[in-house]
Amino acid sequence: MLVLNSEDIYKSINPVGIIKAIEKAFFIQKNGNYLMPDRLHLTKNKNTQLLMPCIAENIACTKIVSINPNNQLKKLPIINGTVQLTRHTTGSILCLLNGSTLTALRTGGVGAVAIKYLTPNDINCIGLVGTGVQGLHVLWMLSHVRNIKQFNIFNYNTHQTELFCSQLEEKVPHTKIYITDSTKDLLNKSKAIITATDSPNPVLPEDISLLENKTYICIGSFRPIMGELPRSIYTLVNKMYIDVEYAKNESGDVTYPLEQGILKEDDVILLNNVIYGKTTVNEGIKIFKSVGMALFDLTTSNYIYQSALEKKIGTMINL
Amino acid sequence: MLVLNSEDIYKSINPVGIIKAIEKAFFIQKNGNYLMPDRLHLTKNKNTQLLMPCIAENIACTKIVSINPNNQLKKLPIINGTVQLTRHTTGSILCLLNGSTLTALRTGGVGAVAIKYLTPNDINCIGLVGTGVQGLHVLWMLSHVRNIKQFNIFNYNTHQTELFCSQLEEKVPHTKIYITDSTKDLLNKSKAIITATDSPNPVLPEDISLLENKTYICIGSFRPIMGELPRSIYTLVNKMYIDVEYAKNESGDVTYPLEQGILKEDDVILLNNVIYGKTTVNEGIKIFKSVGMALFDLTTSNYIYQSALEKKIGTMINL
Numbered sequence: 001m002l003v004l005n006s007e008d009i010y011k012s013i014n015p016v017g018i019i020k021a022i023e024k025a026f027f028i029q030k031n032g033n034y035l036m037p038d039r040l041h042l043t044k045n046k047n048t049q050l051l052m053p054c055i056a057e058n059i060a061c062t063k064i065v066s067i068n069p070n071n072q073l074k075k076l077p078i079i080n081g082t083v084q085l086t087r088h089t090t091g092s093i094l095c096l097l098n099g100s101t102l103t104a105l106r107t108g109g110v111g112a113v114a115i116k117y118l119t120p121n122d123i124n125c126i127g128l129v130g131t132g133v134q135g136l137h138v139l140w141m142l143s144h145v146r147n148i149k150q151f152n153i154f155n156y157n158t159h160q161t162e163l164f165c166s167q168l169e170e171k172v173p174h175t176k177i178y179i180t181d182s183t184k185d186l187l188n189k190s191k192a193i194i195t196a197t198d199s200p201n202p203v204l205p206e207d208i209s210l211l212e213n214k215t216y217i218c219i220g221s222f223r224p225i226m227g228e229l230p231r232s233i234y235t236l237v238n239k240m241y242i243d244v245e246y247a248k249n250e251s252g253d254v255t256y257p258l259e260q261g262i263l264k265e266d267d268v269i270l271l272n273n274v275i276y277g278k279t280t281v282n283e284g285i286k287i288f289k290s291v292g293m294a295l296f297d298l299t300t301s302n303y304i305y306q307s308a309l310e311k312k313i314g315t316m317i318n319l
Numbered sequence: 320m321l322v323l324n325s326e327d328i329y330k331s332i333n334p335v336g337i338i339k340a341i342e343k344a345f346f347i348q349k350n351g352n353y354l355m356p357d358r359l360h361l362t363k364n365k366n367t368q369l370l371m372p373c374i375a376e377n378i379a380c381t382k383i384v385s386i387n388p389n390n391q392l393k394k395l396p397i398i399n400g401t402v403q404l405t406r407h408t409t410g411s412i413l414c415l416l417n418g419s420t421l422t423a424l425r426t427g428g429v430g431a432v433a434i435k436y437l438t439p440n441d442i443n444c445i446g447l448v449g450t451g452v453q454g455l456h457v458l459w460m461l462s463h464v465r466n467i468k469q470f471n472i473f474n475y476n477t478h479q480t481e482l483f484c485s486q487l488e489e490k491v492p493h494t495k496i497y498i499t500d501s502t503k504d505l506l507n508k509s510k511a512i513i514t515a516t517d518s519p520n521p522v523l524p525e526d527i528s529l530l531e532n533k534t535y536i537c538i539g540s541f542r543p544i545m546g547e548l549p550r551s552i553y554t555l556v557n558k559m560y561i562d563v564e565y566a567k568n569e570s571g572d573v574t575y576p577l578e579q580g581i582l583k584e585d586d587v588i589l590l591n592n593v594i595y596g597k598t599t600v601n602e603g604i605k606i607f608k609s610v611g612m613a614l615f616d617l618t619t620s621n622y623i624y625q626s627a628l629e630k631k632i633g634t635m636i637n638l
Contacts, residue, residue: 003322005638035363042374044354047407049379051370055361060368064381064403066410080410082403082638084383088366091385091399096415098638317634319324319401319417 001093004304004314006101012308013105015144019116021303022109023275025295028056029244030272036294038246046070050081054294060086061298065099079103079133083301093319095305100133106300107292108137110243111194111217114288116145117274118241118281119192119215124149127190129183129204129228130197131155131164134219138194140171150176154186156203184210195228196220200252202230212236215286218253227252229287234262236285241271244293253289320412323623323633325420331627332424334463338435340622341428342594344614347375348563349591355613357565365389369400373613379405380617384418388517398422398452402620412638414624419452425619426538426611427456429562430513433536433607435464436593437560437600438511442534443468446509448502448523448547449516450474450483453538457513459490469495473505475522503529514547515539519571521549531555534605537572546571548606553581555604560590563612572608 004012028034034056042049047070052063065081072078081099086092115123123146128135131153139151151168155161165177180186183204187193192215197203199220204211211233220228234257247254248268257263271288273279308314323331347353353375361368366389371382384400391397400418405411434442442465447454450472458470470487474480484496499505502523506512511534516522518539523530530552539547553576566573567587576582590607592598627633 003636003638005636035361037359037361040356040359040370040372042354042356042372042379044374044407047410049372049374049381049405049407051359051372051381053359053361053368053370055363055368060361060385062368062370062383064405066379066405066407068408068410071409074409076409076411078410080405080412082412082415084401086368086383086385086399088363088368088385089387090390090393090395091366091387091397092395093399093401096401096638315636317322317324317636319322319415 001319002095002305002308002314002316004095004097004308006098008308008314009098009101009304012304012311012313015141017303017307018105018109018300019112019141019144021299022106022113022296025299026113026272026275028299029295030276034295039294052294052297054298055088056295056298058088059298059302060088061294061301063099063294063297065103083297085301085305095301097301097304102297102301102304104133104137106296107134107219108141109300110290110296111138111219112141112145114217114271114290115142115192117271118286118288119146123191125152125190127152127186127193129154129186129193129195130220131160132196135194135196136164136167136171138196138219139168143172143175148175150178152178152180152186152189154180154183187211187214190214192217194219197228198226199228200226203228204230206230206232208232208236212285216288218287218289221251221253223250224252224255227256229253231256233287237287239267239269239282241269241274241286241288243271243290245270247289247291250291251289320638321414321624321627321633321635323414323416323627325417327627327633328417328420328623331623331630331632334460336622336626337424337428337619338431338460338463340618341425341432341615344618345432345591345594347618348614349595353614358613371613371616373617374407375614375617377407378617378621379407380613380620382418382613382616384422402616404620404624414620416620416623421616421620421623423452423456425615426453427460428619429609429615430457430536430538431460431464433590433609434461434511436590437605437607438465438534442510444471444509446471446473446505446512448473448505448512448514449539450479451515454513454515455483455486455490457515457538458487462491462494467494469497471497471499471505471508473499473502506530506533509533511536513538516547517545518547519545522547523549525549525551527551527555531604535607537606537608540570540572542569543571543574546575548572550575552606556606558586558588558601560588560593560605560607562590562609564589566608566610569610570608
């Protein structure tokens with residue numbers, strides 16, 4: 001079994017490879033040749049363990065992720081976990097990867113793929129709310145599908161911003177980073193906005209004139225009680241894109257417009273229909289909501305594993 | 320994260336420790352302070368991946384097991400897998416263990432605990448059908464709860480028997496091993512019988528006079544279509560012991576008497592009621608059916624982990 005820690009993973013990959021792995025996941029999803037039961041949540045005393053299994057292309061992939069909200073107070077990472085790859089026909093255990101790094105990379109890849117298929121080619125100014133690990137990786141990845149001149153950053157929790165900017169500068173050099181002092185400023189200056197928070201309340205203002213004609217890539221909320229988008233935004237759209245069917249139940253950003261009858265089930269469309277199907281992207285404001293799926297973990301970690309093998313990176317252990 | 324391969328695990332443990340860990344699992348099960356959702360089966364092209372999660376005592380344990388029936392033809396192990404231990408309050412990943420070895424040990428421990436609580440103290444002659452890894456570990460473990468003078472062995476697949484006997488002799492020295500030429504012979508010579516096969520059909524004869532007044536510890540069948548016990552055996556009993564509630568749905572050895580109305584739901588009793596409750600063991604023939612549960616994996620692997628830490632065994636890796 002090859003063990004790939006965080007450092008090994010970063011040494012093994014390049015962003016284009018991650019983006020291709022995510023496109024492959026959307027391709028497999030569109031074609032239906034995979035097995036992916038609902039993910040399993042185990043919550044005890046506010047801490048959650050999430051199991052995300054998937055089988056496709058003779059690989060069985062299981063991600064085990066712990067979510068410990070109070071870790072922030074202890075200066076520990078909120079998300080910890082592993083991804084295990086097994087050859088499905090033999091049960092042979094191939095690889096164990098750091099699950100936090102894998103999650104950050106594949107979530108970044110999903111954001112970049114959404115930007116690639118939902119925004120014009122010449123978009124060069126992107127906004128971000130939420131200066132965490134996921135936000136960092138989305139900006140890094142999307143800088144490989146669009147020629148970005150400026151990132152506009154906003155965070156409610158300002159003390160993280162400095163560290164975030166230095167990390168972003170390292171990942172995406174020669175790109176201007178502008179720290180906005182309000183979300184209004186952020187919206188004014190950005191054609192596409194990434195939201196990457198776990199906020200239960202809208203992180204953008206309820207101002208229709210500011211909200212319209214932009215693209216929103218929402219990768220944060222993953223529970224019905226969480227929702228990053230302002231409610232008035234739904235009066236501007238007649239469809240919405242999601243990564244996986246169960247997003248309709250799992251994120252407040254999708255359950256809200258459905259429950260309120262602002263959107264019908266059929267108005268909420270899988271992004272794979274844009275990438276590999278016949279759905280054309282609507283004009284004006286666009287919303288993409290990702291909650292993630294195990295198929296992303298599978299194709300991304302398999303790409304990382306193959307790449308690490310080629311480059312002879314990682315620690316081989318005998319289990 | 321501490322990685323414990325098969326060899327590390329055997330060096331870390333002793334059978335009494337495993338048996339105590341299983342008793343602890345029954346204790347936690349009786350008290351109810353644990354979280355254990357139904358295990359998740361993913362089956363594609365006859366190969367199964369089984370996810371068994373559990374949280375108790377601030378440990379989150381997830382076992383990922385692959386079952387590849389055709390591996391036998393390829394001379395590969397049928398069961399492969401891992402067990403991961405995480406500290407639930409922090410998400411910190413503590414240990415990764417070889418899942419096949421853990422499964423063999425904990426299944427052996429369950430068999431031994433059943434023998435301890437369901438048979439007389441002076442029982443000294445045990446029969447076994449099925450000379451696989453699970454059978455070997457049950458005999459090894461139960462030799463630490465009873466003073467065994469003779470093992471009677473039967474297997475339909477005789478070419479494995481020689482290897483099995485040498486392994487058994489190594490684990491349980493100074494005990495006579497008798498290879499029976501029929502299951503009738505086996506029943507005649509044994510007061511308790513372990514069945515450890517994945518047979519879809521009864522592995523013991525339909526002969527009431529031979530079957531009565533013995534104890535049956537069935538650790539094999541784990542699907543409704545599997546069943547090791549002869550059907551006539553159910554006419555001899557008015558209760559049956561199981562390890563976990565879902566055994567009533569998962570094993571043919573329990574679904575059959577329930578569906579036929581030979582036993583009622585209330586006649587099928589959790590073993591923890593014998594160990595920690597007020598249920599007294601019936602006279603005459605006794606049947607215990609185990610399908611396994613994640614709580615066994617949790618307490619057993621946590622014992623192994625603690626013991627390995629103390630003895631400084633295993634490989635510490637930075638994930």
